[in-house]
Amino acid sequence: MSVITPPEQTSVPDAPETESYLRRLANLQSVWILGVLVVIVVLFSLAAGGKFLSTSNFSLISQNIAVWAVLGVGMTFVIITSGIDLSIGSVLVFSSVVAAKVMQAVGGDGWGVAGLGILGALVAGVAWGLLNGVLVAKAKIPALIVTLGSLSVALGLAQVLTGGIDIRSVPEALTDFNTYIKIAGIPALPFVALVVLVIGGIVLHKTRFGRYTYAIGSNELGARRVGINVDRHLILVYGLSGAMAGLGAVLALAQFGTTTIAGQSLTNLNVIAAVVIGGTSIFGGEGSIFGTVVGLFIPAVLQAGFVIIGVESFWQGVAVGSVLVAAVYVDQSRRAAALRGAKSGNPLRHLLKLKK
Amino acid sequence: MAPILEARGISRSFGHVRALDDASFDIEPGEVVALIGDNGAGKSTMVKALTGNLPVDSGDIFFEGEPVTISTPHQASEMGMEVVYQDLALAPHLNPVQNMFLGREIPRKGVLGFFGFMDEKQMRAKAEAGFRDLGGTVRSFTAQVGAMSGGQRQQIAIVRAISWADKIVFLDEPTAALGVVQTKNVLDTIKRVRDKGIAVVLISHSMPHVLEVADRVQVMRLGTRVATFPADGTTVEQLVGAMTGALDFSSRKESTS
Numbered sequence: 292m293s294v295i296t297p298p299e300q301t302s303v304p305d306a307p308e309t310e311s312y313l314r315r316l317a318n319l320q321s322v323w324i325l326g327v328l329v330v331i332v333v334l335f336s337l338a339a340g341g342k343f344l345s346t347s348n349f350s351l352i353s354q355n356i357a358v359w360a361v362l363g364v365g366m367t368f369v370i371i372t373s374g375i376d377l378s379i380g381s382v383l384v385f386s387s388v389v390a391a392k393v394m395q396a397v398g399g400d401g402w403g404v405a406g407l408g409i410l411g412a413l414v415a416g417v418a419w420g421l422l423n424g425v426l427v428a429k430a431k432i433p434a435l436i437v438t439l440g441s442l443s444v445a446l447g448l449a450q451v452l453t454g455g456i457d458i459r460s461v462p463e464a465l466t467d468f469n470t471y472i473k474i475a476g477i478p479a480l481p482f483v484a485l486v487v488l489v490i491g492g493i494v495l496h497k498t499r500f501g502r503y504t505y506a507i508g509s510n511e512l513g514a515r516r517v518g519i520n521v522d523r524h525l526i527l528v529y530g531l532s533g534a535m536a537g538l539g540a541v542l543a544l545a546q547f548g549t550t551t552i553a554g555q556s557l558t559n560l561n562v563i564a565a566v567v568i569g570g571t572s573i574f575g576g577e578g579s580i581f582g583t584v585v586g587l588f589i590p591a592v593l594q595a596g597f598v599i600i601g602v603e604s605f606w607q608g609v610a611v612g613s614v615l616v617a618a619v620y621v622d623q624s625r626r627a628a629a630l631r632g633a634k635s636g637n638p639l640r641h642l643l644k645l646k647k
Numbered sequence: 648m649a650p651i652l653e654a655r656g657i658s659r660s661f662g663h664v665r666a667l668d669d670a671s672f673d674i675e676p677g678e679v680v681a682l683i684g685d686n687g688a689g690k691s692t693m694v695k696a697l698t699g700n701l702p703v704d705s706g707d708i709f710f711e712g713e714p715v716t717i718s719t720p721h722q723a724s725e726m727g728m729e730v731v732y733q734d735l736a737l738a739p740h741l742n743p744v745q746n747m748f749l750g751r752e753i754p755r756k757g758v759l760g761f762f763g764f765m766d767e768k769q770m771r772a773k774a775e776a777g778f779r780d781l782g783g784t785v786r787s788f789t790a791q792v793g794a795m796s797g798g799q800r801q802q803i804a805i806v807r808a809i810s811w812a813d814k815i816v817f818l819d820e821p822t823a824a825l826g827v828v829q830t831k832n833v834l835d836t837i838k839r840v841r842d843k844g845i846a847v848v849l850i851s852h853s854m855p856h857v858l859e860v861a862d863r864v865q866v867m868r869l870g871t872r873v874a875t876f877p878a879d880g881t882t883v884e885q886l887v888g889a890m891t892g893a894l895d896f897s898s899r900k901e902s903t904s
Contacts, residue, residue, distance in 0.1 A: 498763035499752050506738045506749055509793075513736035517750035518721050576740035 320570025320622050321582030327614065328585050328592065335596035343599050352595050353481035356587045358383075358546065360484040361539045362562045363583040364491035365420075365532030370566055371495075372528055373508040373575025374427060374434040379536045380558030381445035382419040386412040386540035387550045388449045391458035400463040408462070408544070413537040419445055420533015424526030434529075442559065449552055459549045469545040480542050487538065492580035504528060508575025564611060565590065568618045572626070589614055649712055651676045651846055652728075652815055657696055657706030666692040667703070668870035674815065679837060679847045681857040681878070684867035685890050690850050693867065694817050697848075698730050699723040727814030731821060735804040739793025743785055744774040746792055747807045777810045778802075781839055798829025805836055815846045822856055834860050854883040866890055 335343045342348070362379050369376045390412035397404050419441060426437040472479040495501035503524050506514040515521050543551055569586030571578025590611040597604050650673040659667040667689050674680045682690050695701035697708065699717040708715055710726060717723050720730075737746050748770045754760030771788060778785050785799050785806075792800055801821055808816045818837070822830040837847055837860045851857050857864055858878050866874040866889040874889040887893070 494763075497765070499754070499765055500763050502741075502745065502749070502752065502765065505740055506745075509738035509740040510736065512734075513738055514749070516720065516730075516732065516736040518724070519750050576738065 320618070320625070321579050321585055323621065324568055324570060324582065324589070324618060325585050328589055331589065331592055331596070335592070335600065339596070339599045343596060348595055348599070350478055350481075352588070352591045353484075354478055354546070355594075356591045357480040357484040358539045358542045359558070359562050359565065360481075360584065360587055361487050361535050361542060362532075362558065363565055363587055364487055364580060365535030366562050366566045367491070367569075367571055367578055367580055367583045368495065368504055368528045369434075369532050370563070370571050370573060371504050371508045371575060371578045372525060373511075373573075374525070374528070375438060375563070375573075376420075376423065376529065376532045377435065377438040377559045377563075378419065378423060378441040378445055379532060379539070379562060380555035381442045381449070382416055382533055382536035383540045383543060383558065384550065384552050384555050385419065385445040385449040386415040386537040387544050388452050388458065388552070389415040390540060390544060391461065391550050392452065394462055395458060395460050402462075402464045405462045405464045408465070409541050412540040412544075413534060416533045416535070416537020416540065417530055418533070420530040420536070421526060423533065424529030427529060428522040428525035446552075449550075453550070453552065455552065457549045457552055461544050461548045465541070465545045466548045469542075480546060483538075483542060487535070488580055488584060495580055500524075500527075505576055508572075508577075510576075561590065564615050568615055570618070570622060572622065573619070650674060650709070651711055652697065653709040654693070654697060655707045655709070657693070657703050657708070659692060659696060659701065659703045665870050667696065667706075669706075670867065670871045672697065672865060672872060674846050674848060676814075676846055677841060677844045678863065679841050679849060679861045681849045681851060681861035681864045682867065683851060683854070683857060683864060683886060683890060688867040688890070689870040690867055691819065692870075694730065694819065694848065694850065697723075698728055698817060700730075724811060727812050728817070729808035729812035729815075730817040731801075731804045731808045731819060733819045733823065735800055737792050737800060737804055737807075740791055742787075742789050743778070743792060743803045744771050744788050746803060747774045747777065747810060751811065773810075774806075777806050780843075781806055781809075781836055796829065797824050798826070798832055801825065801829070801833055802836060805833070805840070809840050809843070809845055812845060815848060816840060817848045817850070819850045820852065821849070822851065822853060830856065854886050857886070858883065868892055 332343075362383070366376060366379065390408035393411040394404050394408035397407055423434075423437050423441055426432050427434045430437075468479050474482040477485065495504065503514065503519050506517075506519060507521055507524060511521060543555075547554075565586035566578070566583050567573055567586070568589060569579070569582025569584070571582055590607060593610050594604055594607045597606055653671075653673040655671050657667050657670045657672075658665065670689060670693060672682070672693055682693065684690050692701065696703050697717070699719045699722050702718065708717060710717075715726075717726070723730075738749060741749065744767075748765075753766040753769050753773075755764040755766050760766075775788065778788075781802070785795070785802055787795075792803060795803075805816070805818070805821070808818075821833050821837075825833060834856060837849065840847055841860075847860075849857065849861060858881065861878045864876045864878055864881065864886060865872055866876070866886060868890060873892075876885065876889075
């Protein structure tokens, strides 16, 4: 009955001393998915050569994802809080209609008019986002329902405002910005998106706002207990998503020279897919802006690649859907492994084992 | 010594249920007081009332001899009291340092701090010092808390609490989900906290643990304090007897001494 164990030995470390930085990096979903993207790029390059690897092709790809990238920043924040925002496509349409109406009413083709339009779009977007946020945080309605509702209402109101007919009078300043301007060698729209992505990444990973976003998605009650104003933060996060939809509306107006009332019905799902493929957990608490960027490139690269090698672009949907499900499966098994305290959280090994 | 925190005649009803019925509690500075009682005896309700999580219907609370009204957990924090909840309230996706400073991040100096940037270096250094202080078993400060063992998580929660509490720490069932070694670590931690001069209120169902670390044991039953024992010389049988009402007390209320 004597105690033999000396007291020093009672504090047995029951976890690895320190995880190496490399291992942590290898465990990140966004790193795995970056590997998938690289493989896709390599395959298309082998199949199509210089045609695929050209500057013009990637310039086109980046232009195609610029609007989604801006929306993806807001969506990443929302999903990390374990929320969802289905309304972004409709809010984008609504905001672009407001902007177009404002610019139409003022008239003219200069930056002054465009500026008013941009302001209108941002205000409209933020207003929708804050409304979503209040309903989620204060009225405690599930985010899925709230934003499903505002998806419908925002699109409906946009159609009411326009009679369902797209407004085509967009100031030349805005459309020229898309067509002619290049900043640091990058076309204007992708450049704006890049700036937004960088700022979004810094805010998410380096500031208290970002830290609280993770904390709320990780353990909302815990966040409340340490004194974080969870309701206020959620309202701001949905407001941010709305603001991004407003900015996305401006970019879309510049890109297409018209409101895109009927063209955004799948935008929300495409952006959510990109965010989730990029390793942001739909259950909250985990995710990165970098992952979202990679998640955006996968569908865009697939589409461009299929066109170049002459495969019907319909296959893009097949491929993206499969990647989405596979990505979440890998993410989940990794998470389960982490919860079991397993040290080899390599989901690919797990996958391969299953297939044998 | 005068109590640092004292509750006299606290009552609180939920509908027809009197969760606290003229209940009292007291703890002196640097003392470990165990609060025990059967399920539903009112232990957690008492802790909630003392830490600003629950308004009371009647009764007085004294802090350092002064009558106080503690209406929010934030207020309790400012007075130097922290609670380690049974579910620990840690964010599993964040690392120990981030959890420790959650809600109390140290801002960077100057304009960066204004924009919400955090001084990660300073937080990390302070957190490491806090863990070293308690001789903790937490080895990694960069891994997610969710991937750590129950004992390590408990320790992180306790270190967080004592880093911010300079007067009293409430521990709600800290050993309930732990193995033998981890339980010992937590009990050792409690002793070190006491040695730092911080009072500890320990809610537990485990009589041997209670008798090992506590200076005094206060027993609750049916929403009121029925007995107070010094831990020295008290047996598990006496505690169980008081908890279940098997030991005969002349009146249901304790005799004020």
